[in-house]
Each structure stands twice: as structure tokens, then as C-alpha cells.
Amino acid sequence: MAFYAAMTMRDLDPPMMQPGQILARGVVRHMVELGHASLLEFIPSRGLRVDVMVMTGQDELWVIECKSSRADFTSDKKWQNYLDWCDRYFWAVDPDFDLDLLPADTGIILTDGYGADIIRPAPIDKLAPARRKTLMKKMVQQATARLTRLQDPNVTL
Numbered sequence: 001m002a003f004y005a006a007m008t009m010r011d012l013d014p015p016m017m018q019p020g021q022i023l024a025r026g027v028v029r030h031m032v033e034l035g036h037a038s039l040l041e042f043i044p045s046r047g048l049r050v051d052v053m054v055m056t057g058q059d060e061l062w063v064i065e066c067k068s069s070r071a072d073f074t075s076d077k078k079w080q081n082y083l084d085w086c087d088r089y090f091w092a093v094d095p096d097f098d099l100d101l102l103p104a105d106t107g108i109i110l111t112d113g114y115g116a117d118i119i120r121p122a123p124i125d126k127l128a129p130a131r132r133k134t135l136m137k138k139m140v141q142q143a144t145a146r147l148t149r150l151q152d153p154n155v156t157l
Helices: 002-006 019-033 070-074 079-085 129-151
Strands: 037-042 050-055 061-066 088-093 107-111 116-120
Touching (some): 019 088, 019 107, 019 116, 050 129, 061 079, 079 088
Parallel strands (some): 088 107
């Protein structure tokens, strides 16, 4: 019993989870609490991979990029390319992250991997209806392909 008392919640993380994956998990848990649907590592277009894509109950599409450190943030040269693929853009960072690094015209979500809070809402820039329809279709296709592979790892998609 003393062993468990000395452990932190982070000790219970699967050993292969990277820091960004832990942040994404907390974000997804919060999105579920808000009634939103999330898809990890979504590919909206060739050459782009979003950490978390969210569809809200109001059919807004959010991109959430998880940054685990200053180096992780400063090395990201593609984040502005994601703006064309969402209604709102957020950064998800841990509570120790220097928030002054993050652009003022983006949203901020604080997460510890077990939950999250939106501390600065992102401004809205509505997608064109045709792009929204395309993105929603891609989200469904990618999500159902993952579910199919979970049910039958030998299936070829």
C-alpha cells in the first residue's frame, strides 16, 4: 500500500506515451466533458497532421496543437498552415509552459494529461461550407478506419 501512496498519477501513464500524447489525452477528456467529438492525429490535407481535431456540438471545427516544451513550440514551422482547416485554433500546454510564447490571436488550453481547461478562447474564423463538409467527411472516414482496424487488425483499408 505504501508503494501506491508514493506514486503520482503520472507514474500510471503507459510507458510509451510521449509528452505531447499525454497532453492530448487530457484535452480529449475535457472535450468529452464538453460534449465534443475528438480525433487524435487527424490528417486534414497531405503534409499536415493535427494533434487533436474537434467537432463541437455547434458543428464548429477546432484544431488543437499540443506543445510539451519551448523547443517543441519553436520548432513547429507548420502551425499557421492549420488555420485554413478550422473555425478555431488552440494550443494545449501544461501549466508550467510560458504562455507569453503563444500568439495572442489563438486559444490556450491548460492540461496535465488527466483533464484540461480552456483559459483563453480562440477567435472564430468560420470555414467555408464546402471545406467544412470535406473535413467532416474526412474525420468520419479516418475515425471509422481506425475502429475497423481495432476490430480486425488484419483488414486492409
